Amino acid sequence: DAGVIQSPRHEVTEMGQEVTLRCKPISGHNSLFWYRQTMMRGLELLIYFNNNVPIDDSGMPEDRFSAKMPNASFSTLKIQPSEPRDSAVYFCASSLGSGGLGDTEAFFGQGTRLTVV
Amino acid sequence: AQSVTQLGSHVSVSEGALVLLRCNYSSSVPPYLFWYVQYPNQGLQLLLKYTTGATLVKGINGFEAEFKKSETSFHLTKPSAHMSDAAEYFCAVSEPGGSYIPTFGRGTSLIVHP
Numbered sequence: 166d167a168g169v170i171q172s173p174r175h176e177v178t179e180m181g182q183e184v185t186l187r188c189k190p191i192s193g194h195n196s197l198f199w200y201r202q203t204m205m206r207g208l209e210l211l212i213y214f215n216n217n218v219p220i221d222d223s224g225m226p227e228d229r230f231s232a233k234m235p236n237a238s239f240s241t242l243k244i245q246p247s248e249p250r251d252s253a254v255y256f257c258a259s260s261l262g263s264g265g266l267g268d269t270e271a272f273f274g275q276g277t278r279l280t281v282v
Numbered sequence: 283a284q285s286v287t288q289l290g291s292h293v294s295v296s297e298g299a300l301v302l303l304r305c306n307y308s309s310s311v312p313p314y315l316f317w318y319v320q321y322p323n324q325g326l327q328l329l330l331k332y333t334t335g336a337t338l339v340k341g342i343n344g345f346e347a348e349f350k351k352s353e354t355s356f357h358l359t360k361p362s363a364h365m366s367d368a369a370e371y372f373c374a375v376s377e378p379g380g381s382y383i384p385t386f387g388r389g390t391s392l393i394v395h396p
Contacts, residue, residue, distance in 0.1 A: 169325070198383070207388040208326075208372065221383060256325055270316055271384060273325030 171257050171274035178281055183245040186277045189238055190259030198271060199232055199242050200256040208256075214240065215262060247281045254278050284309045284375045288387035296395050301345075301360040303390045305373030308354065315356040316374040316384060317347055326372060332356065333378075343367070368394045 170189040178184050190197050199211040212222040217234045225232070229248070234240040244251055258271040289304040307313055314333050318326040330341025337349040347358045356373060370391050374384040 208386045210383060210385075213383050258325075270328040270331055271326075273318075273327065275323075275325045 169257055169259050169272050169274035171255075171277050173277060174275065176277060176279045178247055178279070180248055180281055181246045182281075183243065184247045184251075184279060184281075186242040186255050186257075186279070188240045188242070188257030188274060190240070190257070191272055192238065194259035194261050194272070195237070196260045196262035196271075197234060197240050198256075198258040198260075199240070200258065202254045202256060202276070203252075211242070211255075244279075247279075249281045252280050284313065284377050284385050286373050286375050286385055286387035288371075288373050288390050290390055291388065292391045292393060294393040294395065295363045297365055298362050301358070301363045301367065301392065303358040303371050303373075303392065305347075305356045305358065305387060306354055307356060307373070307375045309375055309377055311377050312351075313375045313377060315347075315349060316376075317341065317345070317356075317358050318372045318374060318386075320370040320372065320389070322369075329358070329371075363392075363394045365394050365396065368392055 172187045195216050197214040201209045201211055211224045212232045213220050214234045230244055232242045254276045256273050256276045258273045260271045261269045285308045287306045316331045317329040319329050320326045329345050330339045332339045332349045340346045345360045347356050349356050370389045372389045373387040376384045
């Protein structure tokens, strides 16, 4: 398997523009996570999907952020409108969650480095 | 609720010296514990994990960690540091039977001097 695939790797956009980040999880994994990494706040969980259903979105900063998982092989994280403070590295991760046991590790993509100017 | 504390945002060692990265956790149930490594411009990858059984866990690249329930710790060690070990290391905890969303520490940057 190619692992978790994220696109684009780098994104530079102007403030106010819409940004869409994409993720293809590992085939067969039923859990998907979106994380944001910054120097100030470290690694923050934004949203968690299980079997394509959003389970916990309490980490989504505000209404400008939205995430979808239309099927088991694709997820998007959208920011509209984007702001400079959204600049960060965004990671997607997937795992084979085993009925709530939590013993299976998360596999991370290489991340999308977003810069909002 | 679960949480992770990594003591020291930066640890500096000489090549060949012992590596010790500290992690303490808080969990309402016996936890599952993980160490991840992040190389520059890469995602996180698993080094090792503890779920049940033997409390001393061996991982990739010569790293190991020991689960100490009485100390609520899961420190990461390696007998002899290599230059290639320079990276960011994250400790994580999840709770069996719960949401199984891993909670990550803030990370420790390991610096290896020649």
